[in-house]
Amino acid sequence: MNALSQLKISTRLAILVIAMGVLLMVIGGTGLYGMAQSDAAVEEGYKDSTVQVAKISNIKYLMIRNRLMIANAVIEQSPQSAELAGTEVRASINQIDGIWADYMSGLMTAEETTIARTYEEKRKQFVQDGLLPALTTLKANDFDGTRNVVVEKIRPLFDDALAAAVALEKFQLKEAKQRFETDSARYHTIQAISFTMIVIGLLFAVVFGYGLVRSITAALQQAIKVTQSVAQGDLTQGVEATGRDEISDLMRAVSAMQASLVKVVAHVRQGSESVATASAEIAQGNNDLSSRTESQASALEQTAASMEELS
Template sequence: MGIHISIKNRLRLLSASAVLGIAVLAVVTFMANKMSSKALQDLYEDHTLSIVHMQKLESTLQEVRFRVAGVLLEQLPLQGSLNHLKEARAILAEESKAALPVFAQIFVSTESAAEFQALQSNWSKVDELLGKIEKNYVANDNKLLSSVLEEEWPVLHKNVIKHLQALIPVAQKQAEQTYLSNRQSVQRWATIGEIFGLFALISVVLVAYQTIRAITRPITHAQTALVQMAAGELNNPIDAQQQDEIGVMMRDLEALRISLVKVVSNVRHGSESVATASSE
């Protein structure tokens, strides 16, 4: 038993398919944009900022060492280096306060966690050493300043700066992996959107084709039947099996044909009766 759908319901189905397709595409696009925004935010907050913090810490420490060497070589002014050191201590304190908690969350692998633990456990030595350098700047004691640079700074480099430098490429690699993973997620949603969009398009095309076919074919048959009836050919039954508005029209035409057949038959019978009576 076939499924009969009226023209009105076919048009409703066509509209519903189009609306559903648009709605699905809108939802998928929204989800893809949301995931893309979150991915960029996570990449920026968890990785890009971490790399910036680490590079800032490392470059600030290197600048301090460079200026100490410049003062000892009498290439840089003492007062300017002292002012720079005070600014550097403030920058390092601010950057480390913001960065170290984030580092604890992103450096969780065995190797990177060990590097971070070593960095964190020795970080307090940074300000201690910078405090000594500041005192020597104030005392203008190049001998002690030279001792700090030659003996204590290599220890700081080994215990702090080296670990910091080792973590920078790790953070860069993690940022790249996060980017690739998030890009795959966004591409997955885009693929889902394309599939649903294609499905919606095919559904709309099929419903539209069936609707057009359900309208045009019966109308063509009705036109043929009307031409035959106008030519006096009333013996060809009209197919009226379609269960929709067009089917109703075709059944009305079939009823009209049957009525015309009866009228013609009655007229013919009356004519024959008149002819018989006349001959008698």
């Protein structure tokens, strides 16, 4: 409280308001930063994981569809099914090429690049050594030859390419999990910082506010006590004013007023004593005058009596 009394009340209030404002800005800024980071993390997760996984899933679907289209043509063994399979498979190959080019245009880590290159090589073998030879035999309506290509080439090459695609998909899921764990850790860190700042702010407000109220009320109570004593005629109460705030200025003014009243009372007392002395002297003079008057009256009476005897 002594330290606070060295500051003006307006300064103390300004410190409290500024400190709470700074804490509010820090807490609010931390919250805004956390929300911005969360939004960026969601966007990054969508672009780098969700979209990429969707592309891989679409590629897997088209690969399976290509294999099924050729198998269906072998089962039906008709020129129409062979022609349809050729058209659909070639369209799917081109579609996969477009999806894959879009996938590879994104930013990738060294590990992802290695896995992607492995899939790219496996799929190239699947297309060059499996799908295209099968389409050639289908175009010639050589269904037995197509069956041999399916069994000897398409099936093993498809399994290898699909396994590489699954590995790439698992990598994306692993990256998404790591990103989630990082974002979760950031969230808990920001939460802890925000909670700590809130606790610090509350403690500061309580402690500083309590000290502020106590310093003001204690000084005011002392001022009230002194003024009540003065009002009752007691000018002996000591006034202590050691601070530099407005209350201390008030106490010093009260002390000066009390000292001035003491001087006034002393002067009045001296005047009263002087008046009492003068009154006593006047009374003594009156007594002397009365005695002389009585003596003169007695002398006059004696003179009158003597005159009567002479006459």
